[in-house]
Amino acid sequence: MTARSAVAPGAPATIDRSVGGFVARLREQPCCAAVVADGFLDQALASGAPIVFILRGDGLALREPIERIHAAGKLAAIHLDLVDGLAADPHGVGWLARSGADAIISSQGRLMPAIRREGCLAIHRVLLSRRSHLDGAMKAAARAAPDVLEVLPGILLPSITQLLPRLGIPVLAGGFIRSAEDVRAVMAAGAMGITTSQADLWAEPT
Amino acid sequence: MGGADVTLVATWRLPRVLVVDDGEPHAPIDGLPTGTFLRDLDLAGLIGRASAIDGPWAVDVDTIRGLRGDEAAARLVVERLGASAVVSRRVTVVRAASAFGATGLLGVHAFDSTGLRRTADAGSMPVGVGSLLSPGLVLPHLRLDELELLPRPLVVHGLIVRPSDALACLELADAIVVRRDAARYLGTALRNPLPSLRKPLTTIPIEE
Numbered sequence: 001m002t003a004r005s006a007v008a009p010g011a012p013a014t015i016d017r018s019v020g021g022f023v024a025r026l027r028e029q030p031c032c033a034a035v036v037a038d039g040f041l042d043q044a045l046a047s048g049a050p051i052v053f054i055l056r057g058d059g060l061a062l063r064e065p066i067e068r069i070h071a072a073g074k075l076a077a078i079h080l081d082l083v084d085g086l087a088a089d090p091h092g093v094g095w096l097a098r099s100g101a102d103a104i105i106s107s108q109g110r111l112m113p114a115i116r117r118e119g120c121l122a123i124h125r126v127l128l129s130r131r132s133h134l135d136g137a138m139k140a141a142a143r144a145a146p147d148v149l150e151v152l153p154g155i156l157l158p159s160i161t162q163l164l165p166r167l168g169i170p171v172l173a174g175g176f177i178r179s180a181e182d183v184r185a186v187m188a189a190g191a192m193g194i195t196t197s198q199a200d201l202w203a204e205p206t
Numbered sequence: 207m208g209g210a211d212v213t214l215v216a217t218w219r220l221p222r223v224l225v226v227d228d229g230e231p232h233a234p235i236d237g238l239p240t241g242t243f244l245r246d247l248d249l250a251g252l253i254g255r256a257s258a259i260d261g262p263w264a265v266d267v268d269t270i271r272g273l274r275g276d277e278a279a280a281r282l283v284v285e286r287l288g289a290s291a292v293v294s295r296r297v298t299v300v301r302a303a304s305a306f307g308a309t310g311l312l313g314v315h316a317f318d319s320t321g322l323r324r325t326a327d328a329g330s331m332p333v334g335v336g337s338l339l340s341p342g343l344v345l346p347h348l349r350l351d352e353l354e355l356l357p358r359p360l361v362v363h364g365l366i367v368r369p370s371d372a373l374a375c376l377e378l379a380d381a382i383v384v385r386r387d388a389a390r391y392l393g394t395a396l397r398n399p400l401p402s403l404r405k406p407l408t409t410i411p412i413e414e
Contacts (some may be wrong), residue, residue, distance in 0.1 A: 036320045055320070127317050129340045130364040132246075152317040155347045160365055175318035176347045197320055 015070060017102045019147045022121055023170055025050035025075065026193035031183060032077075034174065034197040041065055045072040048203030052076055053105070053195050059083030059096070066100040077103035077123060080111070090114040109144030122146045123172070128156065131163065138165050150174055150195065155182060158189040177201070216309050216336045218359035218380040220262045220290050225389045227255055227263075235386065238393035241290070243363075243383045245269040256287040264291035264361075266338075267299060268313065277302040284308040291361075293338045300335045310335035311361055316344050319352060326355040333357070341365040342382060346374040353378065369395045 016024075026032075032051040033044035044052045045068060052069045054062065054076065062078060069076040078101045086092035088108055096104050097118035104115045105123040115122035124146035126137050141149055146169065151157060154173025173186045174195035183194050183201060194201070224243040225235070234240070242263040244255055249272035252265065265283050273279050275294050280302035283289040292303035293311045300310030314337050316322045331337075335357060339345060342362025345353075359380035366372050366382065372392055375382050384392060 034320075127315070128365060129315060129317075131367065153341065153344050153347075156341065156343050156365060159343060159371060160367060163367065176316075176344055178349075197318075 015073075015075065015102065017075070017119070017121065019121060019170070022051070022075065022103070022148065023192060026170070029203045030187060030191075030193040031201045031203060032172070032193055032195045033199070033202045034195045036197045040197065040199070041068070043199050044202065045069065045074070047199070050074060051103075051193075053079065055079045055082050055197075057083055059086035059092070062096070062101070063099045070100065075102040076100065077105055077121070079105040079125070081106050081108070081125075093118055093120075096120070103148070105150060109140050109146070112144040112146045116147070121148060123148045123150050125150045125152065127152050128160070134160075134163055138167070142167055148172060151191075154186055154191065154194065157191055158185045161189040216304060216334055216357070216359055218309060218336070218361075220264065220309070220381060222376060222381045223389050223392060224264055224361070224381055224383045225386050226383060227259070228386055229255070230386070231258070231260075235389045236393035238389060238396070240389055241381075247271070249273050252283075253287065256283075256289070262290040263288075264293060264309075264311070265289050266293040266313070268294050268296070275299050280308075280310075281306055293361075297332050297335075301332055304334050309359065311338040311359070312336070312357065313338050313340065314356060315340055316348070316352075319349075322348075322352055322355065331355065331357055336360060336380070338363055338383075339379075342375055342379070343367070343371055345378050346371070 029048055029050045032053055033049035034053045034055055035041050035044055036055050052074050066076045078096050080092050081088050093104055093114045097120050101120055103121035103123050105125050107125045109124055112122040112124055124141050124144050126141050148170045150172040153175035155176035157173050170192040172193045172195055173191040177194055177196050178198050220241040221239040223238055224241045227242050227244045242259050245266040246269045252270050267273055267279050268275055275296045280292055280299050283292055284303055284306040289308050291309040291311055293313050294300050295313040300312045304310035312335055316339055336359035337356045338361045341364035343365040345362050361381045362375050362379045363383040
């Protein structure tokens with residue numbers, strides 16, 4: 001694991017942006033808040049979710065939401081491919097880093113080195129659709145060497161875990177995880193954390 | 207499309223189990239009626255396999271190398287090659303396939319609930335065609351309101367690695383796509399489900 005501890009612009013100095021810090025937060029509370037629409041952010045900030053994933057919105061106007069996430073003592077992970085206004089290229093990565101993102105998510109493995117160079121955690125999202133694609137997708141993920149792997153649809157992890165190689169990096173699972181029972185099953189299958197827009201799974205603040 | 211009308215409700219006229227083509231001659235599998243699913247070929251390979259296959263077959267035109275996903279492609283595979291069902295993520299292709307007399311299946315990826323709903327809300331779910339859901343294994347995890355977003359007939363494809371999962375998908379879908387060895391096992395499972403479900407499952411490649 002990379003031992004980074006850079007602090008994002010505007011982030012309180014107490015926020016640890018290293019992989020170890022990320023994992024430590026997940027160990028305390030594995031369910032991360034996936035913000036997929038306006039209005040979700042307030043709910044996420046009021047919850048006990050340790051990390052807020054921004055999957056929608058204006059990528060060119062994220063500084064203020066990220067500052068609010070930091071003010072709530074949480075990490076901000078931004079999905080470069082899904083937010084509006086930014087190209088999924090190293091310049092888009094740079095923009096998000098300067099906006100204060102702690103982690104940047106992309107399905108494009110080629111961006112992982114750029115994300116790491118900017119001092120952010122690199123999260124590679126892998127979309128699983130067919131078994132014949134699994135091998136190639138996981139080899140590509142291994143080549144990309146992200147800090148964290150996010151697997152979708154995460155609900156399938158218990159059914160397909162025997163098909164996935166052990167890459168030695170933390171795995172997040174997202175997609176169709178709707179209940180505490182789902183969370184337990186996916187964690188038992190090897191996930192270190194969950195990303196979900198299901199607000200009732202975001203823990204209450206402690 | 208020569209003014210052909212698209213029917214308002216698509217129907218499924220193929221067997222409920224489609225076997226991924228592996229180059230072998232099509233043969234009945236243990237009493238299980240099956241069709242053939244063609245994918246990941248080049249254009250010449252598609253033409254060769256289409257002429258060699260007995261029985262109904264479907265094709266995912268987006269995976270055929272050398273074939274552009276447009277109306278001309280739909281005409282080729284339906285009118286000249288005889289496809290009974292055509293899969294594509296392009297609405298124009300599946301609508302054209304339907305107009306030419308095949309069942310058009312719109313390819314739909316379901317990686318999370320938000321993405322699935324956005325696909326439906328984008329207005330890309332046309333009438334007169336069905337859908338092919340990928341990965342098919344998510345089907346039992348969909349809520350009813352999500353299931354209703356998917357036009358019928360509904361075919362599922364992908365990551366179905368256990369016979370129990372295949373059977374669960376068959377309860378909800380009009381058809382599933384599996385490999386030949388899995389189809390053979392599935393025939394046994396359908397006739398005698400309880401012992402089949404108790405078998406060790408992880409080494410049985412139901413789905414590619």
